[in-house]
Amino acid sequence: MISDSDLIALVRAYNPKTNEALLRDAYAYGAQMHEGQTRHSGEPYFTHPVEVAALLTEQHLDDATLVTALLHDTIEDTGSTFAEVERRFGSEIAELVNGVTKLTNLELSSTETKQAENFRKLFMAMSKDLRVILVKLADRLHNMRTIKHMRPEKQVQKSRETMDIYAPLAGRMGMHWMREELEDLAFRVLNPEARASIIRRFITLQKETGNVVPKITEDIRTELANADIVGEVYGRAKKPFSIWRKMEEKKQSFSKLSDIYGFRIITNSEDDCYRALGVMHRRWSAVPGRFKDYISQPKTNGYRSIHATVSGRDGKRVEIQIRTRQMHDVAEAGVAAHWAYRDGERVENPFAVDPATWISTMTERFEQAEDHDDFLEHVKLEMYSDQVFCFTPKGDVIKLPRGATPLDYAYSIHTRIGHSCVGAKVDGLRVPLWTRLRNGQSVEIITAEGQKPQPTWIDIAVTGRAKSAIRKSLREEHRDRYIKLGRELTRVAFEHIGKKSSDKALETAAKELSLTDASQLLEYVGSTELSAREVVMALYPELAENSGMETVDAKRPVVGLPEGVQVKRAACCQAVPGERIVGIKYKGQGVFVHAIACDALVEFEEQPDRWLDIHWHAGRHAASNTVTLALTIVNSFGVLGRICTLIGEQNANISDMHFIDRKPDYFQLLVDVDVRDAEHLHGVMTAMEADSDVAALERHMDLNRKP
The missing domain is CATH 1.10.3210.10 (Hypothetical protein af1432)
Structure with missing residues (x-):
């Protein structure tokens, strides 16, 4: 260490x-x-x-x-x-x-x-x-x-x-x-097999051709020296995953994949970057479509560099990145360059992006997403994509992710433009809406009154903004039909397991699936964005098949105990497997397990010698962890019996029941339920909340109950 x-x-x-x-x-x-x-x-x-x-x-x-x-x-x-x-x-x-x-x-x-x-x-x-x-x-x-x-x-x-x-x-x-x-x-x-296969092919390639990296590196240094350009040159073979991803994207075998080597030129000035690019293109042939200038069009995280692919020694394609030392520092540290120190002083790198500005650009475009799926799509596109820069007819620059189409371009300008889009011109030529845009192209959108988004547009669009706007338009147009169809599909799915698709059940399922309300849930089911089975499983997860996990010994449910020490669950917080826990030693009684958020732990803050770092054993625990639930139900014939049956259907056992208050119209009671873990408990409570006669339900914590 x-x-x-x-x-x-x-x-x-x-x-x-x-x-x-x-x-x-x-x-x-x-x-x-x-x-x-x-x-x-x-x-x-x-x-x-x-x-x-x-x-x-x-x-x-x-x-x-x-x-x-x-x-x-x-x-x-x-x-x-x-x-x-x-x-x-x-x-x-x-x-x-x-x-x-x-x-x-x-x-x-x-x-x-x-x-x-x-x-x-x-x-x-x-x-x-x-x-x-x-x-x-x-x-x-x-x-x-x-x-x-x-x-x-x-x-x-x-x-x-x-x-x-x-x-x-x-x-x-x-x-x-x-x-x-x-x-x-x-x-x-x-994917260890794929990685090992690529490494083996690398070894075979080096045996056949020798290690070309130092040879090409020396070639580049010689060319720069001849042009009186001072710069450092580094070369390397690309990582196995990077090569595998290229093979998957291009659907090519390793033998046909040529640009598996990368080289970097670090110059003293921006002018030298462009001079070095000219030297490389004079010495070797440029590969069409494989050039990006991130110096004139920097990425939003501050990244600047010139990327060019050329046919190098023996016709092998190599990727060359050209940038200055300051650009390189940002390329290595990214946003972290803002906090970098050198010789005891914070470095003022002109290319380092301000973190506050960067995070605001990351989050502002996500605020428009109406649901979780749209938001996640925004995030993944923003994080995974390289950018494409296109021009409007007036010369303004529009940034889009790689693979974007004219439809994405239209929606990036305005939702109204996207909705009314009927065609597009790229560099003055009419192209289909599914055309993939490239850097530097000029795009013009053709619109028509009365045009509406088509269902096929979902597959054409790439950006989350476009997909979200298209889905919203389609849902609004067919909303009533989707809700009616969704209601029928969920009714059949619930009847299949002997349950009723009540309004309370649907509202609870919508909450579990992070949707606004039951109407949105039915709309999603009817439009096939959500399956009826997913709705059922949100309420009754015990209907899923067991995962076949290893069964945990009920006598040793936690990891981190000294040998021979007994362990018990503290009665105050009733921690269950799946929750973060800590152990507290009690003289003569062993170790008691508390939930990490248990308020009873305050009294032990000044006694660090009594704390133990423990965690639950991984695997399937026995349904022997008692949790007390505070329940308010309607005082009506058969309700209590139905709730007890509901708990049993979730493979949970009622070990005790205590009535707190009996009124003509409702009962308040405490029910002790034996569950396996936090997920099992969540499933039991969700199933109970879905019943229309359950007015209130919560987990009961009692700090007066001593371990």
């Missing part, structure tokens, strides 16, 4: 004025809080925060960010609190640590609808201080580098989450080196 002195030496290399006392204090505090904790590899847990901090020193980040890295797991995984971190290290660092904790608690690899909501939370957390996502990205990179020590199913989950969210986010922030490494580490887990 890197010592505090070694870490400080890394910081002093770029910031001699660093606050060494602050870094040493944070290092010592983090080591103390994580004492006794280990990683899956068996190493002391504190090695992880230290490595995360070391990763951030490579980006020359400020002291506050580095201290946050050292402490980023303390509030979440130790007995430390926000108040204590704030007292010792100040409000700025406490807020940063708390922000990273909130990001960690987001379940970003869940269902699409929930993922969209989590993306909203992600951007809200980022908007307060972008440094929290820099720490989180470094945290994810180190976890991916050591992922082999996790369980196989956890490796797949984390790798998918990395590929879908964190890698493109790193790329969108301009940190392309991190995006490439994250993608390749996830690729190693998700």
Whole structure:
């Protein structure tokens, strides 16, 4: 593990004025809080925060960010609190640590609808201080580098989450080196056969042709020297995942894929960038359609560079990136360049984008989305896409994602223009609406009164804005028909499982699926954007087949207990598997499990020796975790019996029942229900809430019930 002195030496290399006392204090505090904790590899847990901090020193980040890295797991995984971190290290660092904790608690690899909501939370957390996502990205990179020590199913989950969210986010922030490494580490887990195949073909290619990278690098250096251009030249073979993605996109085999090598020229000035481009094009043939000038048209994250593909030595295609040193610093650090230090002073890089401006451009276009699917589509397009710049007939520039069509162009100007679009001209020639636009083209939209969006436009449009506007128009036009059809489809689906498709059930299902109301739910079902089975499953998840997970030993439901120590669930908060927990030692009684948010934990804040870092065993737990539910139901014949049957249908057991109040029109009671985990409990409560005779339902917490 890197010592505090070694870490400080890394910081002093770029910031001699660093606050060494602050870094040493944070290092010592983090080591103390994580004492006794280990990683899956068996190493002391504190090695992880230290490595995360070391990763951030490579980006020359400020002291506050580095201290946050050292402490980023303390509030979440130790007995430390926000108040204590704030007292010792100040409000700025406490807020940063708390922000990273909130990001960690987001379940970003869940269902699409929930993922969209989590993306909203992600951007809200980022908007307060972008440094929290820099720490989180470094945290994810180190976890991916050591992922082999996790369980196989956890490796797949984390790798998918990395590929879908964190890698493109790193790329969108301009940190392309991190995006490439994250993608390749996830690729190693998700498709090891494909990755191994590409590496084997690389080895075979090098045996046949030799290592061409140093040869081409020397060719480029020679040409620059002949033209009196001072510059650094670097070359490399592209990452296995990058090559595999090109093979998938172009539907080509490895043998036919030519541009698998990348080279970078770092010059002293912008003028030299264009001079170097001219030298490259004079020496080698340019590949048509493979040129992008991000110096004259920078990306929104501040990225500037010239990209050109040429037919190099022996006809091999190579991609060349040309930029200045300052442009290169931003290309390496992305948005993080705003906080970069050099010689103890914050670097004023003219190309570094202001984080506040960047995050506002990221979020403002998402505010128009009317539902979660539209929002998620906006986010993914914004993060994944390269941009295409087209011109209006008046010469204004319109930015669109790669692959955009004239239809996307029309909607980007105005929704009214998009709705009335009947055709388009590109560079003066009439083209179909499904034509893919390219950089530098001039686009003119032809409109006609009375034109309305067509259902086929959904497949033509690429941008979330266009798709959202088209869907909205189509839904409004056919809304009544969709609702009527949706009502019939849900009625049949509910009857199939012996349930009634009541208004209360539909409203509850709409809430579960994050829709506005039952009418929107029926509209989505009728328009096939949502299946009737998904509605049923939102209310009655126990109807799904069991996943075949390993059964957990009921006597040892948690991980992290000392050998031979008994464990019990605290009666005050009744934590269940799936919820974040902490263990509290009671003399002579063993360890009691509390939910991490349990108010009863306040009395133990000054007794850190009694806290244990524990978590639930992964797998299928027995339905033996009792949870008390506070229930208000209509006092009518058969209602209580029906509620009890409903709980039984969810494979849950009623272990006790206590009436609090009996009135002529309603009953208030406490029901003890035995469940497996948080998901099982959620399913039970959702099924109960869907019943029209249930007036109120909540989980009952009683701090007076001692462990």
